[in-house]
Amino acid sequence: MSDSEDIKTLDFLRFTVRADAKSFTSTVKTKNKQYKTLEKWRVNQMTSFSRILGETSSDIATAYRRNRVATVAWLTRNLLELSVWIEYCTLSEENARKFANDTLKDLYGLAGSMEHVDILKYRRSRDLVQSVGRIFDSAEAKENFYSVTEALDKKVASALSDSGPFLTEEQLLEMATIIGEKNLRDNHLNVTRVAESIGRGEVFTKQNKFLSKFAHPTALLMCMPPGCDDNNPMSFFIQDAGLLAADCMLLFSAFLAGIFPKDGRP
Secondary structure, three states, X not given: OOHHHHHHHHHHHHHHHHHHHHHHHHHHHHHHHHHOOOOHHHHHHHHHHHHHHHHHHHHHXXXXXXXXXXXXHHHHHHHHHHXXXXXXXXXXXXXXXXXXXXXXXXXXXXXXHHHOOOOOXXXXXXXXXXXXXXXXXXXXXXXXXXXXXXXXXXXXXXXXXXXXXXXXXHHHHHHHHHOOOOOOOOOOOOHHHHHHHOOOHHXXXXXXXXXXXXXXXXXXXXXXXXXXXOOOOHHHHHHHHHHHHHHHHHHHHHHHHHHOOEOOEO
């Protein structure tokens, strides 16, 4: 790719995508306040998607300018996964609820990881728990937990809102029975299988495998010289990132068109 193409894509990722993502968030909130089409949990889910899209796109541009090959590959791979989740969740409310179901599984995994930290090896593990806990202790964070888990059950939502995410594994398993979730130990929604279900399986698998070779400390990555030159793959990464970000914005536009009335007409 030419330098001019890279510059255009970097500007698109850093400025256009971030601005469009913020605009989408504002539009969803404004229109939903007017038409009350979406439940609060789904508004938060969609606006979280747009926030992460804007942040990730901007971070890719920053990492590129700092010649961070692994970081650019990792963030582009994150954008690839994000595009799958956005497409999956915008296809139907049922899909969006399934994704929300993973909230309890995430909390279960988080609780298990915190409870089983080796105190002797990690002497500051208690500080770690308290530090992570403070992230979720704000009124805004608890409100987000409530709105997302309200898609599961109001009792679960209330419990999480009151106590935050740091419940025991046993408490989370009890909550799972309320919503009919048989086993929180089951795997989360698998992004590869989800990609297959929306017709993107082959392309996703190939892109993910390619990016992973550079996102992880692989032997291949260790052989690469530092800095940018004509043989550096980052140019290909950011072009992919630009296409993925553009696809996400198209999905947002289609979502708005399908959910809210046009020109004030029902």
